[in-house]
Amino acid sequence: MDIKLSSILTKRIMVCGITALVLFALRRLPASSTSNKFSLHEDGVMHVLVTGGAGYIGSHAALRLLKDSHRVTIVDNLSRGNIGAVRILQQLYPEPGRLQFIYADLGDATSVDKIFSENAIDAVMHFAAVAYVGESTAEPLRYYHNITLNTLLILEAMAAHDIKTLIYSSTCATYGEPDKMPITEATPQVPINPYGKAKKMAEDIILDFSKTSNMAVMILRYFNVIGSDPEGRLGEAPRPELREQGRISGACFDAARGIIPGLKIRGTDYNTDDGTCVRDYIDVTDLIDAHVKALAHAKPGKVGIYNVGTGKGSSVKEFVEACKKATGVDIKVEYLSRRPGDYAEVYSDPSKINEELNWTAKYTKLEKSLAVAWRWQKAHGKGYGNSFGRL
Numbered sequence: 109m110d111i112k113l114s115s116i117l118t119k120r121i122m123v124c125g126i127t128a129l130v131l132f133a134l135r136r137l138p139a140s141s142t143s144n145k146f147s148l149h150e151d152g153v154m155h156v157l158v159t160g161g162a163g164y165i166g167s168h169a170a171l172r173l174l175k176d177s178h179r180v181t182i183v184d185n186l187s188r189g190n191i192g193a194v195r196i197l198q199q200l201y202p203e204p205g206r207l208q209f210i211y212a213d214l215g216d217a218t219s220v221d222k223i224f225s226e227n228a229i230d231a232v233m234h235f236a237a238v239a240y241v242g243e244s245t246a247e248p249l250r251y252y253h254n255i256t257l258n259t260l261l262i263l264e265a266m267a268a269h270d271i272k273t274l275i276y277s278s279t280c281a282t283y284g285e286p287d288k289m290p291i292t293e294a295t296p297q298v299p300i301n302p303y304g305k306a307k308k309m310a311e312d313i314i315l316d317f318s319k320t321s322n323m324a325v326m327i328l329r330y331f332n333v334i335g336s337d338p339e340g341r342l343g344e345a346p347r348p349e350l351r352e353q354g355r356i357s358g359a360c361f362d363a364a365r366g367i368i369p370g371l372k373i374r375g376t377d378y379n380t381d382d383g384t385c386v387r388d389y390i391d392v393t394d395l396i397d398a399h400v401k402a403l404a405h406a407k408p409g410k411v412g413i414y415n416v417g418t419g420k421g422s423s424v425k426e427f428v429e430a431c432k433k434a435t436g437v438d439i440k441v442e443y444l445s446r447r448p449g450d451y452a453e454v455y456s457d458p459s460k461i462n463e464e465l466n467w468t469a470k471y472t473k474l475e476k477s478l479a480v481a482w483r484w485q486k487a488h489g490k491g492y493g494n495s496f497g498r499l
């Protein structure tokens with residue numbers, strides 16, 4: 109009886125062992141052949157690390173880079189982005205060696221260094237950041253940590269691994285509230301909120317480092333980004349708890365869908381034509397095109413700094429009218445007092461990027477950009493399906 113039992117047990121253990129070995133081998137095979145592609149440089153293939161690639165702008169950038177036949181590694185801690193966006197990209201580009209996703213926090217120096225030691229990265233597009241002006245005034249330390257410190261960590265790892273190119277996402281918030289419009293790249297940077305200050309500090313770190321290095325650096329200062337993929341594959345889907353902090357397009361769509369009762373316009377006594385803030389709205393498709401052009405023009409040992417905007421300001425009231433037309437909904441509007449940290453009027457002079465990178469904004473009709481974004485919003489009532497941080 110004992111002998112029988114022990115032989116049955118031995119057989120079971122052997123079967124389990126063999127099954128485990130087979131499963132292990134099956135899992136390893138595709139994984140290692142895929143990871144080889146990411147860990148080796150390949151002639152004619154540019155491998156771009158897209159930080160924050162699960163977020164709004166980063167996911168659109170990854171889509172364009174993949175379309176342009178680049179190899180893409182997305183790194184994101186999913187604190188704000190959507191794994192659903194990454195899944196869409198994986199479905200569109202399932203071939204080995206096209207796209208991989210790394211779940212990591214860029215504030216963790218060990219993880220950041222591991223990414224660069226295990227992957228043959230040619231260029232970094234650093235989008236990852238917390239990015240709400242209002243939130244930054246309430247939680248300044250979070251902003252300096254996430255934006256300034258994390259950029260320093262990435263730069264250190266890039267230097268240690270001799271990565272050649274950095275495209276950095278900066279913002280017009282680094283200019284603060286200049287006396288003179290439009291804003292050129294020579295306009296003094298005097299940021300007035302922690303978000304703008306944290307980005308300016310990150311820029312300064314990059315600029316000081318670049319004086320000592322042969323890295324090719326492009327700093328792009330975006331104005332207000334709107335719109336989404338014209339083919340409707342990706343959209344902007346901030347998580348519900350960020351709605352209050354949110355950007356105006358998200359609020360317009362939420363009001364049009366009846367998720368919120370109406371729009372709250374904060375500040376009607378600014379020194380502008382209709383009293384509401386004036387902003388330069390840049391379509392995400394144009395913005396990503398600027399990144400692609402920046403990548404193509406990046407030169408070793410040189411830094412390029414460019415405003416990315418349309419050159420034309422629109423007031424919040426004009427924006428709301430465009431949103432009403434794009435959605436076909438007569439959105440209710442409530443007028444409130446100013447929000448801390450906001451500035452009256454901001455629009456760009458994009459002539460430098462026009463001339464040097466041969467880039468011009470093409471999607472300059474607010475109503476059209478909003479109509480594209482609204483199509484995605486309507487078709488995706490729950491964004492990417494409530495998948496936010498879940499892997």
Ligand SMILES: NC(=O)c1ccc[n+]([C@@H]2O[C@H](COP(=O)([O-])OP(=O)(O)OC[C@H]3O[C@@H](n4cnc5c(N)ncnc54)[C@H](O)[C@@H]3O)[C@@H](O)[C@H]2O)c1
Nearest residue numbers: 160162163164165184185187188189213214236237239333
């Ligand atoms: N949206 C705009 O209008 C605008 C304007 C100017 C500049 N920018 C800049 O563009 C970039 C992208 O903005 P967005 O609108 O796509 O924001 P987003 O919140 O949609 O995306 C940011 C992504 O970064 C990720 N992330 C944040 N902290 C991280 C960390 N520590 N480690 C790993 N991942 C992290 C988030 O999970 C998210 O997926 C930001 O740098 C922002 O400052 C945006």
